[in-house]
Amino acid sequence: EVQLVESGGGLVQPGGSLGLSCTASGFSFSTYSMNWVRQAPGKGLEWVSYISSSSSTIYYADSVKGRFTITRDNAENSLHLQMNSLRDDDTAVYYCARDSSGWNGGFYYYYGMDVWGQGTTVTVSS
């Protein structure tokens, strides 16, 4: 079964740091790009960060650039998000999501984020 499981969420004070992890199973993790997406309480979805399969390409949303760092360990099938200088508005459920593309019926498609974890909750509060 294709699965993503996030961990590491918790309560942290403003200005503090927290590290999230996402463990993949059931697919060849090293061949897929990955994303972090977050959802503040009662709000919509916000893309946070992207990392290519080889870690050669990394992107961040402007809201987290300079504070968050995305990494991956293909040997361990794991994705990470190091969050520093946390602010109240970083409070959210953080999802990891697989970025996927492939051939279907003779055509090449970009499927977008096709597999999501259940999420881990980060609360930034004093």
Added chain:
Amino acid sequence: DIVMTQTPLSLSVTPGQPASISCKSSQSLLHSGGKTYLYWYLQKPGQPPQLLIYEVSNRFSGVPDRFSGSGSGTDFTLKISRVEAEDVGVYYCMQTIQLPRYTFGQGTKLEIK
């Protein structure tokens, strides 16, 4: 950044009736390579989002054929031909043409009458 605007923000539908959600982008989602990078997701209560439609009109694996996507350029629509109770949740459109900034619409909450 490309802004994605969904309408309506909520709708209440009787089971068996159709439903339609509009998504408009502030810029064309048509890539120079000819593809249009518009996606639809459903987030059921208490669950992560699940992919419904990729590249405007292609149903993802396992998605019932009562779901269909259409549109071009900046205007897109998700239609449910006959709403079922299991379709409740929040629907999001998403664009991926403007890397590195994927953006989502605000979401449309579907409830059953």
